[in-house]
Amino acid sequence: MLDLGIDLDVWPWVWLGLAIVFALVELAFVGGTFVLLPFALSAFVASILAFYDVAVEIQWLTFVGGGGLFFFVIYRWVRGFLKENTLPSGVGADRLAGTIGFVTVAIEPDDTNRRGRIVVEGEVWGALTNASRTLPVGSRVRISAVVGTRAVVEPIDNSPAKGLSEPEEKTE
Numbered sequence: 430m431l432d433l434g435i436d437l438d439v440w441p442w443v444w445l446g447l448a449i450v451f452a453l454v455e456l457a458f459v460g461g462t463f464v465l466l467p468f469a470l471s472a473f474v475a476s477i478l479a480f481y482d483v484a485v486e487i488q489w490l491t492f493v494g495g496g497g498l499f500f501f502v503i504y505r506w507v508r509g510f511l512k513e514n515t516l517p518s519g520v521g522a523d524r525l526a527g528t529i530g531f532v533t534v535a536i537e538p539d540d541t542n543r544r545g546r547i548v549v550e551g552e553v554w555g556a557l558t559n560a561s562r563t564l565p566v567g568s569r570v571r572i573s574a575v576v577g578t579r580a581v582v583e584p585i586d587n588s589p590a591k592g593l594s595e596p597e598e599k600t601e
Contacts, residue, residue: 440485444476444492463507467499468492522575525549529571529585532556536564536582547572547580554580 451469475488536545570582
């Protein structure tokens with residue numbers, strides 16, 4: 430019999446405590462990656478076995494073997510799931526890279542106030558430029574990248590689009 434110097438009546442609480450600690454660490458620190466969850470579940474099953482006075486060796490086998498087996502099953506399932514459900518390139522804000530937009534608020538090259546705006550695919554985006562000149566209202570621009578919540582644009586031509594004008598400043 431396995432003797433670790435722990436009273437047999439304490440094992441159920443050891444396993445239950447270990448299950449709770451693993452589950453809390455999984456949720457709080459590991460970020461739901463399911464690395465410790467299989468061992469939290471196997472420790473919980475080992476605690477149930479301990480409450481029914483199953484041998485300590487079987488409890489350990491359940492904890493180590495069951496946790497490892499459950500980890501392997503989750504790992505295989507996640508790999509298959511990710512293979513079947515890959516996101517297409519250009520999802521989210523990155524989908525805008527390469528699209529054409531129109532300047533609605535002039536974009537200064539050294540725009541420290543970040544006032545520049547564009548309209549692209551019906552959405553208004555804050556915009557920055559690496560160009561050496563101001564991009565006036567109505568200019569066509571191509572989005573080269575999205576950095577945070579700002580589109581980095583480059584001018585396409587100098588001809589402003591018709592119907593776009595500088596928004597009026599409100600005076601009070």
